[in-house]
Amino acid sequence: MADKVLMKGNEAIAEAALTAGCRHFFGYPITPQTEISAYMAKKMPKIGGTFLQAESEIAAINMVYGASAAGVRTMTSSSSPGISLKSEGLSYLAGADLPAVIVNIQRGGPGLGGIRPSQSDYFQATRAAGHGDFHMIVLAPTTVQEMFDLTIEAFDLADRFRMTAMILGDGMLGQVMEPVDISKGKEQEVIEKDWALTGTKNKRKHNLANSLYLEAEELESLNIKRFERYKQVEELARAEHYLTEDADVIVVAYGICARIAKNAIDEAREEGIKVGLIRPITLWPFPKKDLLKASETAKAFVVVEMSMGQMIQDVELSIRCSKPVLLCNRTGGMVPEPEEVIGAIRNANQEGRS
Amino acid sequence: MEIVFDRPKALTDIANHYCPGCTHGIIHRLVAEVMDELDITGSTVGVAPVGCSVFAYNYFECDMAQAAHGRAPAVATGLKRAIPENMVFTYQGDGDLAAIGTAEIVHAAARGENITVIFVNNAIYGMTGGQMAPTTLPGQVTQTSPYGRDTVTAGHPIKVCELLSTLEGTAYAERVSLDSVKNIRNAKKAIKKAFEYQQAKKGFSIVELLSTCSTNWGLEPVEAMKWLQDNMLPFYPLGVYKDKEAEV
Numbered sequence: 001m002a003d004k005v006l007m008k009g010n011e012a013i014a015e016a017a018l019t020a021g022c023r024h025f026f027g028y029p030i031t032p033q034t035e036i037s038a039y040m041a042k043k044m045p046k047i048g049g050t051f052l053q054a055e056s057e058i059a060a061i062n063m064v065y066g067a068s069a070a071g072v073r074t075m076t077s078s079s080s081p082g083i084s085l086k087s088e089g090l091s092y093l094a095g096a097d098l099p100a101v102i103v104n105i106q107r108g109g110p111g112l113g114g115i116r117p118s119q120s121d122y123f124q125a126t127r128a129a130g131h132g133d134f135h136m137i138v139l140a141p142t143t144v145q146e147m148f149d150l151t152i153e154a155f156d157l158a159d160r161f162r163m164t165a166m167i168l169g170d171g172m173l174g175q176v177m178e179p180v181d182i183s184k185g186k187e188q189e190v191i192e193k194d195w196a197l198t199g200t201k202n203k204r205k206h207n208l209a210n211s212l213y214l215e216a217e218e219l220e221s222l223n224i225k226r227f228e229r230y231k232q233v234e235e236l237a238r239a240e241h242y243l244t245e246d247a248d249v250i251v252v253a254y255g256i257c258a259r260i261a262k263n264a265i266d267e268a269r270e271e272g273i274k275v276g277l278i279r280p281i282t283l284w285p286f287p288k289k290d291l292l293k294a295s296e297t298a299k300a301f302v303v304v305e306m307s308m309g310q311m312i313q314d315v316e317l318s319i320r321c322s323k324p325v326l327l328c329n330r331t332g333g334m335v336p337e338p339e340e341v342i343g344a345i346r347n348a349n350q351e352g353r354s
Numbered sequence: 355m356e357i358v359f360d361r362p363k364a365l366t367d368i369a370n371h372y373c374p375g376c377t378h379g380i381i382h383r384l385v386a387e388v389m390d391e392l393d394i395t396g397s398t399v400g401v402a403p404v405g406c407s408v409f410a411y412n413y414f415e416c417d418m419a420q421a422a423h424g425r426a427p428a429v430a431t432g433l434k435r436a437i438p439e440n441m442v443f444t445y446q447g448d449g450d451l452a453a454i455g456t457a458e459i460v461h462a463a464a465r466g467e468n469i470t471v472i473f474v475n476n477a478i479y480g481m482t483g484g485q486m487a488p489t490t491l492p493g494q495v496t497q498t499s500p501y502g503r504d505t506v507t508a509g510h511p512i513k514v515c516e517l518l519s520t521l522e523g524t525a526y527a528e529r530v531s532l533d534s535v536k537n538i539r540n541a542k543k544a545i546k547k548a549f550e551y552q553q554a555k556k557g558f559s560i561v562e563l564l565s566t567c568s569t570n571w572g573l574e575p576v577e578a579m580k581w582l583q584d585n586m587l588p589f590y591p592l593g594v595y596k597d598k599e600a601e602v
Binding site: 024026050052054055056058059060062063064065066067068069070071072074088089092096197198199200201202203206207208209210211212 | 395396397398399401402408411414415416417418419420421422425428429430431432433434435436437440457458460461
């Protein structure tokens with residue numbers, strides 16, 4: 001029998017991290033993700049793990065850097081303003097090719113913003129997590145079950161590609177309670193980390209975690225090499241398709257917006273509009289191929305997101321601006337209503353016909 | 355023939371990049387000698403700073419991590435918590451530790467993080483070309499205090515050992531100097547003690563080393579030593595500021 005438990009999204013992420021073998025968590029309190037820290041504080045001491053509440057987000061991400069450099073699975077979680085503070089560390093992790101899982105349960109911004117759900121850190125997550133040329137793997141769950149599953153996957157991907165993987169959720173997903181099958185915790189990939197700072201034991205040359213290269217040629221070649229590795233990651237881009245086969249209108253949405261969009265799509269279908277959903281599961285790499293293929297038959301697109309329009313740029317780029325793309329958005333912590341999405345679908349359907 | 359003086363095994367056989375008259379070379383050697391004597395090179399991970407000594411990772415035979423400016427104590431915390439049986443030390447300058455990394459050092463000490471901090475205080479920013487540091491003396495001329503540090507506008511220097519010794523988690527804090535053979539010997543003793551405290555899991559240990567920066571002070575190496583003796587020693591008194599062992 002499936003081992004289903006009722007959990008908050010935030011708790012599912014924490015439980016998944018433990019399932020994935022993460023025994024080192026470093027965090028700093030911020031709403032609406034504190035349940036992750038609380039869960040870790042409760043569980044870690046009982047299984048011989050480390051829960052440490054750092055003095056700041058900056059310290060927390062650098063503790064992650066140290067633990068990752070030592071070769072262990074490690075995680076930190078935060079929400080939007082806290083992720084901004086972590087951006088220095090994210091860049092250094094990338095520069096030193098260190099794996100780690102970062103959770104961002106987004107809230108409205110900019111600045112201190114609010115504490116209600118948002119998706120306005122999309123650019124930050126997929127474009128500019130910190131200074132320099134680098135990417136993070138960005139996974140976008142839409143259910144509590146997926147928060148569990150994708151967190152486990154994030155640890156595997158981070159280790160496999162020696163890069164940071166972010167779980168990009170939002171305040172609503174973090175707080176919602178749903179049954180989760182936690183027995184699905186699959187066997188973890190164990191990757192030999194011969195680069196880790198475990199102490200030489202006087203048996204090997206010393207290892208180094210570093211991102212400083214004063215020779216421009218050397219740094220350029222390292223960056224190019226890193227982006228060659230990213231090409232392999234890009235092969236992993238994926239999305240969920242819902243009623244897209246005959247769709248004239250394609251709605252593109254991730255996270256909580258995708259759930260709202262599904263309801264809207266069901267209602268619009270009853271009105272006779274052929275509409276479907278492409279839900280990116282990986283935001284970086286973005287499922288460009290799925291969208292490009294859909295653009296061959298679809299007449300118009302609707303992007304639903306809780307920002308002033310960020311993912312819409314990836315959609316437009318993916319379909320090479322070949323079809324109209326309408327934005328249906330709320331911001332500042334507001335969540336779109338299904339009626340707003342239906343309205344946008346109707347408009348897109350009209351525009352697609354003309 | 356008996357060899358009486360040799361390169362410590364914990365130091366790589368690479369010529370260092372430091373300026374003539376700089377004391378980083380001496381400090382590297384002292385840390386390496388201690389690593390040899392305690393036979394811990396294979397189980398030690400060092401954390402290099404941002405600043406002149408950023409390349410410390412090239413000079414030690416142990417595993418090394420390079421940290422963002424000021425973040426070495428946090429990186430060291432992660433390294434130590436991941437593998438507690440390893441010895442972990444940070445090597446930090448005064449800009450790194452007493453300015454941008456003040457929060458990290460204070461909280462690592464407050465937690466009693468079982469790491470050893472090698473703190474190099476030369477009263478100036480070195481790598482960026484001689485700007486005012488938190489440790490710059492009142493009246494001291496630097497690139498960004500061209501009329502001498504005015505404590506009214508630029509505030510007062512931070513005395514790190516005094517500050518950290520007030521924290522419960524600090525097991526050992528000593529200030530030493532590198533201006534004479536006698537003081538260099540004391541410096542080595544302090545460094546060794548700091549590592550031994552970590553071995554014995556006593557908590558946070560820090561050795562502050564008063565050092566020179568001939569280049570940015572604009573003084574010949576010998577004059578720089580004299581300047582340290584005349585100006586830094588009176589302002590930053592040497593001695594043990596915290597020793598939990600001695601308190602018992």
